[in-house]
Amino acid sequence: xxxxxxxxxxxxxxxxxxxxxxxxxxxxxxxxxxxxxxxxxxxxxxxxxxxxxxxxxxxxxxxxxxxxxxxxxxxxxxxxxxxxxxxxxxxxxxxxxxxxxxxxxxxxxxxxxx
Amino acid sequence: xxxxxxxxxxxxxxxxxxxxxxxxxxxxxxxxxxxxxxxxxxxxxxxxxxxxxxxxxxxxxxxxxxxxxxxxxxxxxxxxxxxxxxxxxxxxxxxxxxxxxxxxxxxxxxxxxxx
Numbered sequence: 001x002x003x004x005x006x007x008x009x010x011x012x013x014x015x016x017x018x019x020x021x022x023x024x025x026x027x028x029x030x031x032x033x034x035x036x037x038x039x040x041x042x043x044x045x046x047x048x049x050x051x052x053x054x055x056x057x058x059x060x061x062x063x064x065x066x067x068x069x070x071x072x073x074x075x076x077x078x079x080x081x082x083x084x085x086x087x088x089x090x091x092x093x094x095x096x097x098x099x100x101x102x103x104x105x106x107x108x109x110x111x112x113x114x
Numbered sequence: 115x116x117x118x119x120x121x122x123x124x125x126x127x128x129x130x131x132x133x134x135x136x137x138x139x140x141x142x143x144x145x146x147x148x149x150x151x152x153x154x155x156x157x158x159x160x161x162x163x164x165x166x167x168x169x170x171x172x173x174x175x176x177x178x179x180x181x182x183x184x185x186x187x188x189x190x191x192x193x194x195x196x197x198x199x200x201x202x203x204x205x206x207x208x209x210x211x212x213x214x215x216x217x218x219x220x221x222x223x224x225x226x227x228x229x
Contacts, residue, residue: 001173009154034217043118043204043220044157089156101147101172102218106156 002027004092006105014113019080021108023090024072030092033073034102035064038087047088048075077110085112116140120205120221127195127228135190135224137205143219145208146188147172148180150201151223157204163188195228202226 003026013019025033031052036044050057050064050073057064061080066073077084087109093102121136139146147162149172159172163182177199179191188207192199202225206218 006156036218036220041222043206043222044218045220046217049217101159101162103159103173104149104157106154 002030002092002103004103004105006090006108010109012111012113013080015080017080019077019110021075021088023105025092029094032093034091035075036089044089080112082112085110118205118207118219118221120224125226131195132193135203137188138186139207143207143209147206148190149204152201197228200228
């Protein structure tokens with residue numbers, strides 16, 4: 001089955017700097033890669049996603065890149081702000097069948113230093 | 115529109131007790147799933163359902179049962195609680211699997227402690 005590895009497990013950056021979180025997946029058939037943000041005491045919330053037919057996607061200060069050949073994808077946050085402090089999860093999924101399910105990475109705790 | 119509602123938010127069980135974690139969604143989503151979250155291990159899939167009457171096992175199904183009698187509800191049952199089941203449990207839903215681009219909507223979680 002699919003396995004998703006995520007690095008680093010913790011990340012501390014100065015406010016205003018950029019943060020990058022990287023993930024690798026094992027199953028070359030995976031075709032959907034969402035990223036979730038989890039704030040303290042809350043459930044994860046989808047912040048951006050990318051499909052396998054796209055190499056990069058941006059949404060304001062957040063961008064995700066995908067390298068299918070190397071089977072890795074990354075989350076980039078620019079101009080970080082205190083409200084970006086949270087745990088971030090990457091995930092991978094093989095669609096589109098009734099057996100599809102999303103497998104998550106182990107998470108990255110991002111801290112923004114003032 | 116409440117989204118995904120989980121109850122209870124906190125629960126303490128004694129070893130061997132049974133209980134049901136409730137999950138309800140009001141978005142008419144076909145796909146529902148249960149995850150457990152443990153430190154350093156991310157979110158691991160317990161069971162999932164692609165529609166009423168259909169359930170399947172995820173990565174860590176042992177010790178848990180599910181059923182899906184309606185589109186709205188997807189309860190998770192612990193038949194005989196063990197300390198290893200101490201965790202935070204999340205329920206998630208999404209539209210039909212062919213629309214994965216919509217992603218999951220998660221509930222706020224149930225923090226379970228088994229003593």
